Amino acid sequence: MFNIEKVTDYFYKIKTNTVDIEIYANKTILKKIGEDDTLKQALDITKLPGIKKVLLMSDAHQGYGFPIGSVAAFDYEEGIISPGGVGYDINCGVRAISLNVDVEEVQKNAERILYGLYAQIPKGAVSDKAIYYLNEKKLRQVTFEGAEFAIKNGFGEKLDLQAIEDNGRIEINNDCLTNDAVERGKTELGSLGSGNHFLEIDKVEEIFDKKIASAFGIYQNYPILLLHTGSRGLGHQIAIDYLRLFKENANQKKLSFPNKELTSLPFSDKLAKDYFEAANQAANYAFANRQILGFKALQIIFEILKKPINYTLIYDIVHNIAKIEQHNINGKNQKLIIHRKGATRAFYAKHSALKNSRYFEIGHPILIPGTMGSNSYILVANESDQTLNSICHGAGRVLGRRQAIKTLKNQDLIAQLKQKGILLLGDSKKGLLEEAPLAYKDIDEVIDITIKANIAKKVAKLKPILVIKG
DNA sequence: ATGTCC
Secondary structure, three states: OOOOOEEOOOOEEEEOOOEEEEEEEHHHHHHHHHOOOOHHHHHOOOOOEEEEEEEEEEEEOOOOOOOEEEEEEEEEEOOEEEEEEEEOOOOEEEEEEEEEHHHHHHHHHHHHHHHHHHHHOOOOOOOOOOOOOHHHHHHHHHHHHOHHHHHOOOOOOOHHHHHHHHHHHOOOOOOOOOHHHHHHOOOOOOOOOOOOOOOEEEEEEEEOOOOHHHHHHOOOEEEEEEEEEEHHHHHHHHHHHHHHHHHHHHOOOEEEOHOOOOOOOOOEEEHHHHHHHHHHHHHHHHHHHHHHHHHHHHHHHHOOOOOOOOEEEEEEOEEEEEEEEEEEEEEEEEEEEEEEEEOOOOOOOOHHHHHOOOOOOOOOEEEOOOOOOOOOOEEEEEEOOOOOEEEEOOEEEOOOHHHHHHHHHHOOOHHHHOOOOEEEEEHHHHHHHOOOOEEEEHHHHHHHHHOOOOOOEEEEEEEEEEEEEE
């Protein structure tokens, strides 16, 4: 059905009537991408107004409307914004914190840390457990201030802001939260959630670039806290509410779409701008969420180890978001609306966008989590604009959630991981099965494609010691 | 992903 043109062993193209679909994959991954609706979804995106670029990263799989593991860029003047291009978990992201303590101490106390975190970190699909409860005024303040709100209230240090994408705060001009989003946000700040979200402690297994690793605060055999979560119910509610408003508005205007999951509006519309504001408010909530959760986890760990808290925030990075950025496409500098959905931002050394970051001289750390049973990677981008400064975000599913439960129902994941030296604790057996390593692509292969395609280079490889799932 | 299938 698709005429896939091989450019290199790690890069493929599909020609369309507008822009090429650019695919980072090898033969194996390409075959997997071809087994679900990923390519059809990518093709539909190329039909949207103002499309300038469509990328599928090596972890791509089908999602709601836009594939997860995709980047879609639209012209700022002529183009659209789409809630399905960001996803339901707005500012889902990853935070990595280097623990300045011997890994042996963590390993010796691993079980106590595991149960300590499990007992004290709010998690799972509940809406009334948080570390920091908010009234309406404070909730709105969080969505304007992001990570700064958390730091002002005792969760971390001001210095942390230099190691967060956008310094942990996106500028908000108008309050565009919906009423239901406000309600949900009050009781979930500082909570992990469920699904693929996790909190784990890893060990630095291998360093590939010593100079860059030490600039990131990463050292061989040191423990790293890795946290994956987003904007919880607040972001989810923004996505639901604006998707409904977009559909009503599009119906009134008699707009049609390649399929209804791609409902979108010209960015010049007021409602489109309101969604962008609300999504950015959700993004700020997620920055505050990870700041609070990360710091709370440190308090728990160091209390168990009976030591003062000693850490370096390596980075906090986003992989579900829409942004206005300038990029060079075909030799022309263009202002674009970029949707990164399950795709991570990747600015290289001395990129002007990093001027307020700790990492201007070296490029920021790119955090790519694997699965609960496999490695995670920290990379740094090469100097290139071929991917609009974007990269994959994880292993990427091969089995849908339901399919994973059905196929893997007889597996004892806790026992399996224990054999590999990984302690695992989760709220539900079903939840763990959905996230089983076999439900995902091989992270080493996904990363290998990224490296061979010259998008980024490896800095460090991490191996899990203990994992908490919601 | 999700007050997870009102």
